[in-house]
Amino acid sequence: MKKHNFSAGPCILPQEVMQEAAEAVLNFNNSGLSLIEISHRSSEFVAVMERARALALELLGLENQGYQTLFLQGGASTEFLRVAYNLLENKAAYLNTGTWSSKALKEAKILGEVVEVASSKDKGFNYIPKAYQIPKDADYFHCTSNNTIFGTQIKEFPSTDIPMVCDMSSDIFSRVLDFSKFDLIYAGAQKNMGPAGTTLVVVKEEILGKMSRTIPSMLDYQTQIAKDSMFNTPPVFAVFTSMLTLEWLKNKGGIAAIEEINDKKAQLLYSEIELNPLFDGFANKADRSNMNATFTLNKPELKDSFDTMWKEAGINGLNGHRSVGGYRASMYNALSLESVGTLVDIMSELERKA
Amino acid sequence: MKKHNFSAGPCILPQEVMQEAAEAVLNFNNSGLSLIEISHRSSEFVAVMERARALALELLGLENQGYQTLFLQGGASTEFLRVAYNLLENKAAYLNTGTWSSKALKEAKILGEVVEVASSKDKGFNYIPKAYQIPKDADYFHCTSNNTIFGTQIKEFPSTDIPMVCDMSSDIFSRVLDFSKFDLIYAGAQKNMGPAGTTLVVVKEEILGKMSRTIPSMLDYQTQIAKDSMFNTPPVFAVFTSMLTLEWLKNKGGIAAIEEINDKKAQLLYSEIELNPLFDGFANKADRSNMNATFTLNKPELKDSFDTMWKEAGINGLNGHRSVGGYRASMYNALSLESVGTLVDIMSELERKA
Numbered sequence: 001m002k003k004h005n006f007s008a009g010p011c012i013l014p015q016e017v018m019q020e021a022a023e024a025v026l027n028f029n030n031s032g033l034s035l036i037e038i039s040h041r042s043s044e045f046v047a048v049m050e051r052a053r054a055l056a057l058e059l060l061g062l063e064n065q066g067y068q069t070l071f072l073q074g075g076a077s078t079e080f081l082r083v084a085y086n087l088l089e090n091k092a093a094y095l096n097t098g099t100w101s102s103k104a105l106k107e108a109k110i111l112g113e114v115v116e117v118a119s120s121k122d123k124g125f126n127y128i129p130k131a132y133q134i135p136k137d138a139d140y141f142h143c144t145s146n147n148t149i150f151g152t153q154i155k156e157f158p159s160t161d162i163p164m165v166c167d168m169s170s171d172i173f174s175r176v177l178d179f180s181k182f183d184l185i186y187a188g189a190q191k192n193m194g195p196a197g198t199t200l201v202v203v204k205e206e207i208l209g210k211m212s213r214t215i216p217s218m219l220d221y222q223t224q225i226a227k228d229s230m231f232n233t234p235p236v237f238a239v240f241t242s243m244l245t246l247e248w249l250k251n252k253g254g255i256a257a258i259e260e261i262n263d264k265k266a267q268l269l270y271s272e273i274e275l276n277p278l279f280d281g282f283a284n285k286a287d288r289s290n291m292n293a294t295f296t297l298n299k300p301e302l303k304d305s306f307d308t309m310w311k312e313a314g315i316n317g318l319n320g321h322r323s324v325g326g327y328r329a330s331m332y333n334a335l336s337l338e339s340v341g342t343l344v345d346i347m348s349e350l351e352r353k354a
Numbered sequence: 355m356k357k358h359n360f361s362a363g364p365c366i367l368p369q370e371v372m373q374e375a376a377e378a379v380l381n382f383n384n385s386g387l388s389l390i391e392i393s394h395r396s397s398e399f400v401a402v403m404e405r406a407r408a409l410a411l412e413l414l415g416l417e418n419q420g421y422q423t424l425f426l427q428g429g430a431s432t433e434f435l436r437v438a439y440n441l442l443e444n445k446a447a448y449l450n451t452g453t454w455s456s457k458a459l460k461e462a463k464i465l466g467e468v469v470e471v472a473s474s475k476d477k478g479f480n481y482i483p484k485a486y487q488i489p490k491d492a493d494y495f496h497c498t499s500n501n502t503i504f505g506t507q508i509k510e511f512p513s514t515d516i517p518m519v520c521d522m523s524s525d526i527f528s529r530v531l532d533f534s535k536f537d538l539i540y541a542g543a544q545k546n547m548g549p550a551g552t553t554l555v556v557v558k559e560e561i562l563g564k565m566s567r568t569i570p571s572m573l574d575y576q577t578q579i580a581k582d583s584m585f586n587t588p589p590v591f592a593v594f595t596s597m598l599t600l601e602w603l604k605n606k607g608g609i610a611a612i613e614e615i616n617d618k619k620a621q622l623l624y625s626e627i628e629l630n631p632l633f634d635g636f637a638n639k640a641d642r643s644n645m646n647a648t649f650t651l652n653k654p655e656l657k658d659s660f661d662t663m664w665k666e667a668g669i670n671g672l673n674g675h676r677s678v679g680g681y682r683a684s685m686y687n688a689l690s691l692e693s694v695g696t697l698v699d700i701m702s703e704l705e706r707k708a
Contacts, residue, residue: 036549197589235551
């Protein structure tokens, strides 16, 4: 039976990517060796790393603008710390839109003063704060573009003269943005880019090298850049599979093309949530995420039938995050419109039956 | 043609492990979903993580002795820093036996005083220092069990009352040791345990929690332990494939059984290096590594023929590290005695032809 994978991350990747990744584990580039048993210093793997780095910049439209691309380890959670280590000398400004922003802010506080410019905690993080001041004397401004857990997404980014840092883990490569507004973008791979195990960092080189502290080697972006993202052994499988996914996206027509499909998927599901009296959306309408739709069933007595119905239809990963409850449908790049249609059909069917 | 993979790391893994890993990328546990698209919080993946952690402890003979096992990200290079963050309050003692020890020492220095108890740098790291004093007032003693680049290996570990920390990246699971002598063992997966992208940490819990500094979340072993090695999304593929390799080792009879084969492989190659007048071993005989044999060809005019011969025989990864030159044959657990035989045959053939 066809599966409809709405997991929040790790999540669905294109079927052909999974096929090619599995083949490479058996026989990489027809070498008779597995992708995972060759040296990361071999010309074959160096080419993979270079291709992945180049594709990321190309898709974001950031070539020849002073940006460097890295594929690191440790997830976005490690970037919370690396960002502060590399950029926080005196004071940093953070926008708090949920669990991940809060965690980023907490790590930065270990290294310096942090100003929380605004927070949506007062309403359980169901909206994106809009009117806030970013202190001009802060070293950088940090925000989270999409909040996987609460299902909110920043639609308009502020303008500021200080460096702008953004955690785009859960919506990078899903919508067209002026990425050159950002000085540092980071994203755990396991949503729109690849399997868990690597983190993309895109950083404008000119903002680095200004700290008075000694930065440990593994946390120093300049060290990683100087070694072409191979200061130590990279997570070979995760980088290779990310490269395949970026190649897939390029062949699909890039971010603009996938955004059209992502918009359709989100519109289809949000219309159903609005029209179907059994369901309520969690996030403020203007701030709803096109990646993660959070909603609740307002008749608890129907929960069992609903759960049985979607599971029987081959749907997977629809339970909400433990801190929010309800349901969450994650509609990343590789999820088809057909899968969203299947979910919407079941929601309507539940309404008819109820 | 059959390949003989002597790569220093990433390196050969058992053929059946590669097969099973590839199958799981296509269809994990017959779920219709890929290993890399399911939630790391799913019961299926939690079982993988638990199994991998339990197998590591079991194979090392460290069950029920107060040890915790973690599968982290960032490679041994990140542990250089994590160790110091978690254990270095005043002063640490390091034994310097090569590139990796030197790097570990450098990172520790960022956080406190470091005493280099001994170093073999005077002879290009071709031996293991033996008579040295470990200061009793140091927070811990750190050593590197096997030096991949120089091909040396500690055969007898010192006794000390302070916590003993060991980087076993390149020989863990290859030989029987009294692992309970160590309070913290870490190892990048990409030699005897799995693909690049995860690091095994085995730590005696009682040595933790004694620092006056605030430890960043991702660097804090206690945080990682409290979250059962899933503080953030783990590197799913690398952990799963490590679990398969540990399972393979257990089925082989564990460390004692593989050590017998490893001894035979090393004896076969080192005998040839000693008897064949064309080759010279790099490392001091008493300290030679059973994992990485380093040697040079003493007739440069034969280099081209030798290189052609081993490549034509399907041998891969025999070039020495750029900092040593010559040749390096890495004979990790998954490399067969037959592969070593193939290399030795070619070395003898070169002698006959010369």
